[in-house]
Amino acid sequence: MSTGNFQITNMRFIKRIVVGNDNPQNMKTEAEVQEAMDQVNLCLSSTPRGYLLNMEKSFGLYNIGEHQIVLQYAVYHIGFDRKPMFLENGK
Template identity: 45%
Template sequence: MFDLTDVGYVHRIVVGSINPEQLQREDEIRASTALLNRCLSDSPKGRIVGIEKTFSLLNIGEHQVVLQAMIYHVGFSRRPFWLEPSKEGQS
């Protein structure tokens, strides 16, 4: 049984683009998805404790750009040794 009081570390994983000046390439999206899968299957096994969904429409000149991202918050009882701390400073 999973209990939120057991969570001692939360890692944030962004899958998709949230910054129009730094669009994620396909290989970066695959790497983020692979990291999410590893967090949910490797030991210690993490659990998704929250999900943010973002969707933005931008007009750049005559073109319309759609930015979409899913941001997963994966909770662990402790930080896995194989997982680097979050670069955003929000861990």
């Protein structure tokens, strides 16, 4: 664990993770949404530990045929001092 204090100026890598459905043309399954949330939890609890810099909450109303649907999603911006090894494989 790091003994230093959190400094925003130390952030060298920011990971953006979308949790939920943000595109009505490409709906995500429950498993894909859970996988994204698991990635958020991994980023916040693994070494190097990520810091939640920002969280966007958004929704959209869409008309598809005669139906109106609401899509909700959250976007997490997680900052790291350096890019973690567990994110090296392109996730």
